[in-house]
Amino acid sequence: GAVVSQHPSRVICKSGTSVKIECRSLDFQATTMFWYRQFPKKSLMLMATSNEGSKATYEQGVEKDKFLINHASLTLSTLTVTSAHPEDSSFYICSARAPGTFSTDTQYFGPGTRLTVL
Amino acid sequence: GQNIDQPTEMTATEGAIVQINCTYQTSGFNGLFWYQQHAGEAPTFLSYNVLDGLEEKGRFSSFLSRSKGYSYLLLKELQMKDSASYLCAVRERGFKTIFGAGTRLFVKA
Numbered sequence: 001g002a003v004v005s006q007h008p009s010r011v012i013c014k015s016g017t018s019v020k021i022e023c024r025s026l027d028f029q030a031t032t033m034f035w036y037r038q039f040p041k042k043s044l045m046l047m048a049t050s051n052e053g054s055k056a057t058y059e060q061g062v063e064k065d066k067f068l069i070n071h072a073s074l075t076l077s078t079l080t081v082t083s084a085h086p087e088d089s090s091f092y093i094c095s096a097r098a099p100g101t102f103s104t105d106t107q108y109f110g111p112g113t114r115l116t117v118l
Numbered sequence: 119g120q121n122i123d124q125p126t127e128m129t130a131t132e133g134a135i136v137q138i139n140c141t142y143q144t145s146g147f148n149g150l151f152w153y154q155q156h157a158g159e160a161p162t163f164l165s166y167n168v169l170d171g172l173e174e175k176g177r178f179s180s181f182l183s184r185s186k187g188y189s190y191l192l193l194k195e196l197q198m199k200d201s202a203s204y205l206c207a208v209r210e211r212g213f214k215t216i217f218g219a220g221t222r223l224f225v226k227a
Contacts, residue, residue, distance in 0.1 A: 042220075043205055044161070046215070046216070046217075091158070
């Protein structure tokens with residue numbers, strides 16, 4: 001099946017620094033990627049939808065200047081958490097949609113990135 | 119508005135059957151998914167329903183009633199490894215998917 005990778009899997013950073021998380025589709029081209037965050041014992045919250053070659057669409061309440069998303073190619077999307085603060089500590093998960101599919105599960109999830117801001 | 123409701127926690131015994139319910143109210147409907155998620159891991163796909171009725175896949179079955187905005191996931195012959203969170207998710211028009219808060223299932227011996 002389709003594989004999506006994320007890097008890094010875990011990152012610890014100091015407050016005020018920026019952190020970049022990469023999401024790659026390894027064996028297919030993803031026209032659309034989604035970024036979610038998940039707090040402990042909570043469900044996934046969609047942050048933004050990233051389309052290759054265009055600006056990301058952010059969900060209500062998500063600061064686009066704080067969570068920078070770039071989808072420069074059909075296999076790579078990046079999420080940069082700028083000026084990170086402890087409240088940004090979370091589990092960030094990306095998913096990718098393979099073009100040309102519509103039925104069943106067309107979203108393939110990455111393994112997630114655990115961000116801890118000290 | 120958007121709302122997906124499912125029980126917070128459930129406990130069942132190994133070998134038994136458990137049904138996890140999900141009700142939803144969304145601005146659009148383009149299919150309902152069930153995912154399994156173990157702690158610290160990404161969700162894994164279990165089932166997909168877009169038409170009313172029951173979809174069976176091995177020990178797992180999922181049911182959908184679009185008119186009632188209702189779905190359930192049925193797990194048979196429970197195993198200890200089935201202890202996990204089960205997420206109900208609705209795909210709205212396009213590919214935007216909204217997730218419920220998840221049901222944590224505890225399987226006891």
